[in-house]
Amino acid sequence: MQAMFTGVFTGFFIRYLLLKRDHRQYPSYPHGVMSHLALAFIAAVIGSIAIPALMEKEFTAVTFLALAATQFREVRSMERTMLEGLDKTGLISRGPDYIEGIARVFEARNYLVMFTSLIVGGVTYWGNIFYGLLVGAVAFLISRRLMSGTVIGQIARVREGKVSFDGPNLFVDGIHFMNLGTDKVREEYMERALGVIIEPFDDNARATLANNGQRMAIAHDSAALLGVYKDVDTAEFTPIVRRDLDTGRVGMVIVPIEKDIELLIEAVKRVPVLESSLSTPLKTSIGRKASD
Amino acid sequence: MELEKFILAIVALDAEKVGGCGTPVFFAVNKEEQDKIATYLARITEGVVHDLENGTYIVVKH
Incomplete structure (x- = not known):
């Protein structure tokens, strides 16, 4: 008993x-x-x-x-x-x-x-x-x-990225995000948007960050913590996470309610690495050879 | 394969640049009016305005 x-x-x-x-x-x-x-x-x-x-x-x-x-x-x-x-x-x-x-x-x-x-x-x-x-x-x-589990901060370096426009095209540190019409939206972006760059430490992290589900998780958590300047009818302010194909870097652009880059970086670092997106190519001999 | 992105409307300045499609086309007299129409359409349809840089905007549902 x-x-x-x-x-x-x-x-x-x-x-x-x-x-x-x-x-x-x-x-x-x-x-x-x-x-x-x-x-x-x-x-x-x-x-x-x-x-x-x-x-x-x-x-x-x-x-x-x-x-x-x-x-x-x-x-x-x-x-x-x-x-x-x-x-x-x-x-x-x-x-x-x-x-x-x-x-x-x-x-x-x-x-x-x-x-x-x-x-x-x-x-x-x-x-x-x-x-x-x-x-x-x-x-x-x-x-x-x-x-x-592990968090993003353990597999990648997170730093600020510069948000810029080339014509209607939105970039963060050279990574292309999307094409945005109308000047007003672009002005809002220049005024309010924050960009972060996530640089993977190794090939495992690069493969993990490439997973779309992982990227959605990063966008969701950042938006949940810092708020998002968006309503159902302003789809253009949805946070977007895109990948730089050459280097495997991942960038995110978000239009938060609280514009504080330090907090955003901290929020991204604490996003959990999803079990389903965790990828370990470096554990195989082919992956190790391909990485050098 | 499900179609997830769809052009909902076209807002054009130049009639020569568009045509032959099933998508509704709205013509504007100047860029100011074009911006206004495109913004209205985007808010109503919950779409996003994209600029094709030839005087044509498209409203796309993502």
Whole structure:
């Protein structure tokens, strides 16, 4: 009994700590948080009773683990469906890659909770509550380390780029973005727009930044943090991320509400590198040879 | 393959430069009027104005 309670408590607590109520990761409303905590509770219960039940020779308990796995796959599709729906009405869309990434994190964290509860429950069953909590703390540190992915700032240098026009064509540091008609729009751009250049450190980063989903994520996060000078009927102020084919540099032009280049650079640096866009050509021999 | 970009309207100064298409064409007498018509059309259709640099604007849905 004690084993089960310790397991449930630690698992639930870890889920709460991992549930970052950050508007980049999650539209933070209390009911969303509630439903995830409820799921975490179920995961923790299932995880923590597994080992004590096995010890009591109740082998049916193991089937519950399999059942739970199917349940949590549902979490992923639930999150995906919801975020896809929200993406249609948002001014700047997250893009399918980012949504898939967020959904996957929600699923994985439930497994993490289940696994932690399993271990804590088991250790408490054999040892005592003190060892159980100790293992729980270690599991928390490990899971936090495992679950924190890389960010753009770790794979590329982010710096300011100069926004300029050549006729109707918009450039940031020589990267062509788009053709914009009417003088008024161009004046607004010259007055308000900010440009950043993201320079990849190596070929892996270059391939990652080439992914369109990754670029949409950069545009979305920047717009979410600095605001965007745009409404549904002014599509020309949508932030755009384009690639310099010669060097693999990526540039972004955005018309923010808060015109502060330092904050924009910081925002871009903190954009997560999406699991689905992460590319590692340098890990293959062909990729290494091609890079020199 | 789904068509994602579409020319919604053409705003032209010179009738010689456009024609033979199914897209609505609006003629303007000067650049000022052309800018105004193009902006209105862009706001109404939620499109973006692009300048072809030959006195012709196109409004494109992205």
